[in-house]
Structure formats: C-alpha cells, structure tokens
Amino acid sequence: METRHINPFQLARRWGINPRTLQNWRCKDKGPAYLKIGGHIMYRENDVEQYEAEHHVHTNNASK
Numbered sequence: 001m002e003t004r005h006i007n008p009f010q011l012a013r014r015w016g017i018n019p020r021t022l023q024n025w026r027c028k029d030k031g032p033a034y035l036k037i038g039g040h041i042m043y044r045e046n047d048v049e050q051y052e053a054e055h056h057v058h059t060n061n062a063s064k
C-alpha cells in the first residue's frame with residue numbers, strides 16, 4: 001500500500017483555512033502530524049484522516 005502525502009496548501013484548501021493557520025499550528029505543536037524533509041512540509045493522508053476522526057464532533061441533534 002502506497003502512502004499518500006499532501007502539502008500544506010492542499011490541506012488548507014481541504015479544510016477551508018489559511019495555510020498560515022497550519023504554519024502557526026506547527027509552531028505550537030498543534031494540528032496533525034507532519035513530515036519535514038529538506039525544508040518541505042508534507043502531511044501523510046492517513047495522519048490527516050486520523051486527526052479529522054479524532055476531532056469529529058457528535059451532536060444530539062438527530063434528524064427525524
């Protein structure tokens with residue numbers, strides 16, 4: 001199985017946030033795990049999906 005990666009701009013677009021937000025989170029040890037290789041930041045898609053699952057909010061508002 002091949003590990004897929006996305007860059008900060010792709011992740012920011014996916015979540016509808018500014019790429020600077022991801023940069024700030026990295027400085028504050030927040031957000032999903034990331035790789036820094038040769039000065040380039042990449043996120044493993046599996047780590048992003050795990051982070052999303054951990055931050056999924058369940059509500060009591062069920063559709064009837």
